[in-house]
Amino acid sequence: MNINNVPKWNSELKPHLDDYILKCFREGLDRDKTYWACASYLLLKNKSERQELADYIAQLDTINVMATGYIPK
Numbered sequence: 001m002n003i004n005n006v007p008k009w010n011s012e013l014k015p016h017l018d019d020y021i022l023k024c025f026r027e028g029l030d031r032d033k034t035y036w037a038c039a040s041y042l043l044l045k046n047k048s049e050r051q052e053l054a055d056y057i058a059q060l061d062t063i064n065v066m067a068t069g070y071i072p073k
Contacts, residue, residue: 006037017042021060031057032072047071 007027009020017038024034034057044050050071058069 006033006040009037009041017056018060021057025061031061031069035069035072 006029007020007023020041021034021038024037029037031054035054038053038057039050042053044053051069054069054071055067056069058067059065061067
């Protein structure tokens with residue numbers, strides 16, 4: 001993945017993570033690329049936090065609050 005193809009997170013204009021995730025989807029990134037784009041801005045301390053991010057991305061992608069995701073390798 002070319003880092004130049006990943007949208008930048010303007011945390012002053014849109015400080016919420018969900019705004020950034022949706023922007024990544026609009027730019028054509030899949031769940032895995034969106035995960036890594038978000039992870040580059042967040043401090044994920046453990047597997048539980050990584051799983052929470054993967055689940056949240058899956059929930060926004062499917063518009064289903066019960067969706068679960070997987071942590072990309």
